[in-house]
Amino acid sequence: MAKLSTFTKLIAAALVSQSVLAATPEQLGNELTPIGAPKAAQGDIPAWDGGLTTAPAGHKLGANLPNPFADEKPLFVITAETAEQYQEKLSEGQLAMFKRYPDSYRIPVYPTHRTAAYPQAVYDATKTNATNARLTEGGNGVENMVEGGVPFPFPENGLEAIWNHIVRYRGGSLVRTSVQVTPQSDGTYTPVRFRDEYTFRQNLEGLDPTKDKNVLFYFKQDILSPARLAGNVLLVHETLDQVEEPRRAWVYNAGQRRVRRAPQVSYDGPGTASDGMRTTDNFDMFNGAPDRYDWKLVGKQEMYIPYNSYNINSSEHSYDDVVKAGHVNQDLARYELHRVWKVEATLKEGKRHIYAKRTFYIDEDTWQIAAVDHFDGRGELWRVAEAHNMMFYDYVVPYFAFEALYDLNSGRYLVLGLTNEEENAYDFGVKRSHKQYTPSALRRSGRR
Template identity: 60%
Template sequence: MKTNKSLMQTGAVFLLSLFAASVMAAVSPSEAAKLGSTLTPFGAEKAGNAEGTIPEWTGGIATNAASVDSRGFLGNPFAGEKPLFTITAQNVEQYKDKLTPGQQAMFKRYPDTYRIPVYTTHRSVNMPADVVEAAKTNALNTNMVQGGNGLEKFGVANAFPIPQNGLEVIWNHITRYRGGSVKRYVTQATPQTNGSYSLVYFDDEFVFPNKLKDYDASKPSNILFYFKQKVTAPSRLAGNVLLVHETLDQIKEPRMAWLYNAGQRRVRRAPQVSYDGPGTAADGLRTSDNLDMYNGAPDRYDWKLNGKKEIYISYNNYELDSPKLKYADIIKAGHINQDLTRYELHRVWHVTATLKAGERHIYAKRDFYIDEDTWQAAAIDHYDGRGNLWRVAEAHALYYFNKQVPWYSLEALYDLQSGRYLALGMKNEEKQSYDFGSVASSGDFTPAALRQAGVR
């Protein structure tokens, strides 16, 4: 009996050590030395693929790769290129090994209109020197805590440039570089099945604490970033403001959110702004954690790393972001105008999220496809409780070469069951493109500041 008890204790210690090893994520100096040599400074494979269809990363495109107009809209560095080929419902079988299940489902749902124009692959992305340095430091020091639901010793961006498991890949998406601070004026559409739609207009601010003008490095904070979103139209919603304090460790200190209702002139806590709570003015077509493709605490899912694969993802979408376009050019029945999109072959990390026993979420499973060069989610497939593919998310990536910031031109979330979708992030007809480097103070992101922000 003593022997059995001793063996059980030894086994328990061994299992605990394995769990600790999976949570403690920092890599060795020899592993970290791969960053900038065999790996890019952010953890992607520097080499191209064997077929030559994915090129070697050589530092991205230049910061003056194309023109930038007075409103900040970017010219297209690849304007002269034509599609290599176009995938349609008629030839999709030929390419399905390079497509996600969600993309294949879109061809079945919309066989006459959905298409994927495939262009030459460009590994266009680079990032500023401080982000490069932070990636090296994070690789050596950043750890997961609270069972993987928080971070410690994290700085700036890209928590785990050399990830060891699926959850670390997801944390890379959550903590990826987004310019430090940004103001943006964007629109959201939720078209009916016949293509008719109305727009919701947002003024967004997104700021990491170290970009605040009153930032104090001597006072460590659990805040990952501040987010403030004001609805400016239509009139029935205008003046409503959402404020979010996103935390690094959301189990120790959950996300804090407040809503200012312009009609009531009241500020209230908003615990529903998380997980599968309804998205702002989204007509039930997205959850709170669908924003930015995925956001928030990862504690309700088990995360499995399936490895890397090569797929066609939407990339370098300068034409889709053009101020020459009208929103009516983009929004069509069933899906956005795919003729305006650009897809390229890239390597992605494939991660599967499965809802934990006893946890609740409308999505029982999600399959993530994360671009290796930017750590942005490129596509996510969402499954319902019956195991059926329900919603397909596609991010149409854009690289702000003048600021060295990867982001999205547009996020689309397609509901295969209802035939409707949501498109968020369009700014083609707005007064300016993204304003990176905007100046703010911590006082701008307090509940007391919401009432003033919501004045119509």
């Protein structure tokens, strides 16, 4: 029976691949959503009807989002005892989590809502990109791309699919106040509070079209607490082709009151204040240069992924409510059945990275990575990542409520992006100029 199921999945993946290759730009917004997913209902996955784009009356822009599905109950809950019967719609990492935490890890499955939506400008740019965008030689960048749009709505290989995630629309600019935690195995933790901001190059005020043509966006991260880390700042100029021009990064050390270049902010360099629990390229599920891996587009499949995660992100729940021993409080989580692109990244011969293989599951309606399985040099599953997706309908931006990265060996994990206890945590569309993202500005903003 298992062999038949696997064969059926392979046939389905092949059919999906054929339909993608046959798709045309004219179908975007018609038979397909404006960014390339099937629009009609198929099986247990409903039709896409434009997504969720309206906030309730009285909602204050940027405030904690009300849950539009608060009255819904799970259709069923997958537990360690029942996981095997749902394995075709679970990742290897999710199955491993059931084995690692059989008494507490569960997946509550709710009705599927295809809430993803983007501004019309993103759809228009995607339609242009479908005809014009292409990978640069070697696949380390994208050229002829209208920024903001999906470059490859009909991906023909794994590199095109991962570039869709890397360059996806995220509101043009954002300032976010959030918390990162790295709990001990007993669930105790010390929150690290960040103020992140990024601005995509085309959204800079007074943009000089001749300057920084290879920069995708500018990123700054201030640590607000605890006191021992407060005042440290990271500045990044995120280059598009990082083989041609490596990422530019600087750190301001509050204790030394000095700005230094930070070449370690790349690939598997340690993530900021992460206690060794994540790499630099684990941030945003995957970021940076893809050149150390061979990328294979496996195909599409249906999968239970975190989606419409309003409840676990609610201000009604404290960080203590969310953060538990071993993993986040799965009773507060929401999973739905969605189609994902499966992409396998295998470390190239002669290249170095602590992850020898990674398997990515990319949501078809947002091109955001929903889950990642990370394998070590022995080929064993090591870390499992899940992104709890949420549609920021007040700004019309799909983004993450938070990202979780679980270490199966140590029993510890990291959560990045918690905002339950923050007030007005998100502000999309902020205005910034290039001079605010310079090393000299970083030095001037240093404090403590």
